[in-house]
Amino acid sequence: EPEVTQTPSHQVTQMGQEVILRCVPISNHLYFYWYRQILGQKVEFLVSFYNNEISEKSEIFDDQFSVERPDGSNFTLKIRSTKLEDSAMYFCASSPFYGYEQYFGPGTRLTVT
């Protein structure tokens, strides 16, 4: 069964550094998403992406964040200058159609020191 994959599984970075989290959505899916879960808190929506542009973003997704689909398979989340409070598990998801269920990847644990 096709799965969403994410790399790396764990990323440690210093405050102020840029990080790029990578995701490979399921190949025939059209909608892509990033969520995050700070330890002990809810899974929170960050952004959705369709047709090579952001379709929706949350208030968390400020100018420090960006997303890109650089080729036909990868979907990336970039954090320009990481803060301690960016430490969280970041989940990528994809869905084939609008409103269809989302398929989640295993997550990347980001630790900012």
Next chain:
Amino acid sequence: AQSVSQHNHHVILSEAASLELGCNYSYGGTVNLFWYVQYPGQHLQLLLKYFSGDPLVKGIKGFEAEFIKSKFSFNLRKPSVQWSDTAEYFCAVNPSTSGTYKYIFGTGTRLKVLA
């Protein structure tokens, strides 16, 4: 603000016991509803979903959920749990009439099943 509540944060059951996990949401429009499960060390997997139609939804691994619109609830049930059901369970809501793509998640319920 739209929110999802899961009232049980930790549940411990013995094998063969019945399970019911509560999920309530605050949104007056049409919603799509989901339950996801996360086994230790694994990713979120869809257990079941509700878009429309029969409010009693059957999912994988013997789970079912009932949508009660008047109570804004979508509770998850299983008549007889197994040790392998030990996992974290997340309720998620997509407020579809607002045109949003996002899921709003509950805080999750950690279920431990004792053998």
